[in-house]
Amino acid sequence: MNVVIAILLLNKNRVFLRYLNYAYLEQSMIDRLKNVKLVRKLVYAVVGALTYPGLALINRLTIIGSEHVKALPKSNVLFVSNHQTYFADVMAFLHIFCAVRWRKKSKLGIPFYLLNPFVNVNFVAAEETMKDNLLTKIFTLAGAITIKRTWRAAGKDIKREVDTNDFSKITEALSKRWVITFPQGTTKPFAPGRKGTAHIIKEMQPIVIPVVISGFWRAFNRKGLRFKKRGTELCVRFKPPLELNYEESLDQILERIMDAIEQSSTYMMRGKHHVLSGPAL
Numbered sequence: 001m002n003v004v005i006a007i008l009l010l011n012k013n014r015v016f017l018r019y020l021n022y023a024y025l026e027q028s029m030i031d032r033l034k035n036v037k038l039v040r041k042l043v044y045a046v047v048g049a050l051t052y053p054g055l056a057l058i059n060r061l062t063i064i065g066s067e068h069v070k071a072l073p074k075s076n077v078l079f080v081s082n083h084q085t086y087f088a089d090v091m092a093f094l095h096i097f098c099a100v101r102w103r104k105k106s107k108l109g110i111p112f113y114l115l116n117p118f119v120n121v122n123f124v125a126a127e128e129t130m131k132d133n134l135l136t137k138i139f140t141l142a143g144a145i146t147i148k149r150t151w152r153a154a155g156k157d158i159k160r161e162v163d164t165n166d167f168s169k170i171t172e173a174l175s176k177r178w179v180i181t182f183p184q185g186t187t188k189p190f191a192p193g194r195k196g197t198a199h200i201i202k203e204m205q206p207i208v209i210p211v212v213i214s215g216f217w218r219a220f221n222r223k224g225l226r227f228k229k230r231g232t233e234l235c236v237r238f239k240p241p242l243e244l245n246y247e248e249s250l251d252q253i254l255e256r257i258m259d260a261i262e263q264s265s266t267y268m269m270r271g272k273h274h275v276l277s278g279p280a281l
Helices: 002-034 036-057 087-102 134-140 162-176 193-202 248-262
Strands: 060-064 077-081 120-126 142-149 179-180 206-212 233-237
Touching: 036 060, 036 087, 036 134, 060 087, 077 087, 077 193, 087 120, 087 179, 087 206, 087 233, 134 142, 162 179, 162 193, 179 233, 193 248, 206 248
Parallel strands: 060 233, 077 179, 077 206, 120 142, 120 179
Antiparallel strands: 206 233
């Protein structure tokens, strides 16, 4: 009887190890492919063609502050933004970076830029989100830096130590390319920022471009893959590079970031539900 149990356990362990090995090989292959420039250009062209109508035809995207993107160096540039959907926000950024390189200013225009897209950019995304299905895995090839969230997993609140490997992946990407990150790590408006962004800024001292987006939550569902309301005005507003003192504390740097992307308590108090009516005349 003990021998039978031992054999069953051994077989289960073999199946489990095979699964782990397959998962490792799959992730390793994705990590390699997303760093191949030609692969990323092909992914941008295909995904760009699929997402362009939702941004520029079915809805109307306006770009403000594109002049702050034109003259940036090729590396160590960090875009920090508020977050409204999982994927539509990021795809809008990628379209805009390509379009600006083709001298577009306030609109995407006809997407000729997809013939030779700008791919020198990565974006930070939750690992579990990017492993969700085949489509999200394809999005990963567009340059996702997948990280493990320390505060939430599988829809539940957790407390987990920061993975130093995640930090290294972001700093390595910054040393070579532009990086997009969402300091709040959630699509919930006015959620607190995460100190990881401040850590990266303090360590790498990048050029920090604050970005404020609007309209995406109204136009798309939370994942950003389905339409909620067509004909929505979308806006992506790039602000001038943030002037930072890298010697400040993490809390001070994070406070500056949250204020710049208009997600601080100051901006929350400016919401309509906080505006008091004046006295009757």
